[in-house]
Amino acid sequence: TVSTTGAQAATKPAPYHVVTIHVNNHRVLVGKNNTIPAGRTLFRVVTHQGDHIMNIVRFRKGYSIAQFGQDINKAFSGNVAAIKRVDAGSVFNGGSETNPRQMGEFSANLRPGRYWFLDQNSRAIAPVKVVGKLVPNTAVPTTGLIDLFTYGFGPEGRIRHKGMTLIRNRADQPHFIEFQQVKQSTTAAQVRRFIKKGGQGQPPWALKASWGSGVLSPTQISALALNLPKGKYLVACFWPDFNTGMPHIFMGMWKLIQLT
Numbered sequence: 001t002v003s004t005t006g007a008q009a010a011t012k013p014a015p016y017h018v019v020t021i022h023v024n025n026h027r028v029l030v031g032k033n034n035t036i037p038a039g040r041t042l043f044r045v046v047t048h049q050g051d052h053i054m055n056i057v058r059f060r061k062g063y064s065i066a067q068f069g070q071d072i073n074k075a076f077s078g079n080v081a082a083i084k085r086v087d088a089g090s091v092f093n094g095g096s097e098t099n100p101r102q103m104g105e106f107s108a109n110l111r112p113g114r115y116w117f118l119d120q121n122s123r124a125i126a127p128v129k130v131v132g133k134l135v136p137n138t139a140v141p142t143t144g145l146i147d148l149f150t151y152g153f154g155p156e157g158r159i160r161h162k163g164m165t166l167i168r169n170r171a172d173q174p175h176f177i178e179f180q181q182v183k184q185s186t187t188a189a190q191v192r193r194f195i196k197k198g199g200q201g202q203p204p205w206a207l208k209a210s211w212g213s214g215v216l217s218p219t220q221i222s223a224l225a226l227n228l229p230k231g232k233y234l235v236a237c238f239w240p241d242f243n244t245g246m247p248h249i250f251m252g253m254w255k256l257i258q259l260t
Contacts (some may be wrong), residue, residue: 013136016107017041021117023052023098028117028126035129038112040137042223045096045104052119055095055214057109063089065116065125078245087217087242092174092220094167095214096136097208105164105225106214107140140223142166145236148175148216150211151248153235153255161230161259164223169216175237175248177224179259184232188256190232194251207231215239233257 019036022029022250023044030036045054047136059065068090074082118125137173143163147154149173159165164229169175186205193201209231213224238247 013138014039014145016137016140019043021045021054023047023054023119023122023124024049025122026124028054028119028124029059030126030128032128034117036110037130038110038130038132038134040140041107042105042107042140043096045098045106047098048100050122051097051099052121052124052142053095053097053120053212053214054104054106055117055120056093056110056115057215058091058093058115059115065127078240080242080245083240083242083245087174087213089172090217091220092215092217093220094216094224096224097212102227104132106148107164107223109221129172132161140164142223144187146177148177148237151251151253153177153253153257155255155257158260159226159257161226161228164225166221166223167213167216168221169218170217173242174217174239175216175253176239177213177227178236178238179209179211179228180231180234180236181207181229182234182256186234186256191254191256199249206234228259230259232247233259 019031071082071086075086079117093108094106094107098104111134112130144159144165145156147166147170185204209228236249
C-alpha cells in the first residue's frame with residue numbers, strides 16, 4: 001500500500017507556477033529578477049500607468065532581438081520580406097493587455113531557455129531566463145475555447161465574459177485577438193462595409209469595452225483571462241499577412257461572437 005501510494009504521488013502533475021509581471025513605459029520586470037522556472041505558468045500582468053500589451057517571444061537560431069527590432073516596424077507597414085523574417089525567426093508564446101484598472105492574466109508553457117518579454121505599446125522589453133527541468137504541470141482551468149485558423153476564428157461552446165479562455169493557434173501564421181464590444185444590433189454587413197472602407201476611426205456601432213491578447217505562433221496554446229461586460233463582440237486579428245502585407249482583418253479574419 002505504501003509503495004503504490006508513493007508511485008501515484010510521484011506521477012501526479014505539479015501545480016502550475018504563478019509569476020507576476022510588472023510593466024510601465026520604461027521597464028518590464030518578470031518575477032523577482034527576470035528568472036523563472038520552466039513549465040506551465042499563469043502570468044499576472046500589472047501596471048500603475050498606461051495601457052500595455054505584454055508578449056512573450058523567443059528567437060530561433062540565426063535570428064536575433066536586433067534583427068527583430070529592425071523588422072517589426074517594417075512588418076506592420078506591410079513589408080512582406082520583413083513579415084516573413086519575423087514569422088520564421090520568432091516564436092510567440094502569448095500575452096495579455098493590462099491597465100491600472102484591470103490586471104492581465106495569461107498562461108504559457110515555457111521550456112528552458114532565453115525569452116524576451118515585450119510590451120508592444122511602449123516597446124519596454126526584458127530578457128528572461130527560464131530555468132530548470134520541464135516537467136508535467138496541471139492545466140490552468142479554462143471555461144471556453146477559441147481556435148485561430150488561417151483567416152478565421154473557431155469559438156467552441158460558450159465563451160464567458162469573465163474567466164479564462166483557451167486560445168489555440170492552428171494556422172500557418174502568428175495571430176492575436178482583439179475583442180471589441182459592439183451594439184447588439186450590429187450585423188456582419190455593417191462590419192464588412194467598415195472594413196471595405198479602410199477600417200479607420202471608430203464606427204457608430206462600437207462600444208467602449210475592449211481587450212487584447214498577445215501574439216501566438218503556429219501550434220502555440222495559451223489561456224487568456226477576460227473580464228468584460230456580457231454582450232456581442234467583434235473579434236479580429238491585425239497581424240500582417242506574409243503573402244499580402246495586409247492586416248489579417250482585411251483578409252477576412254474577424255467574427256461577431258457573444259460573450260455570455
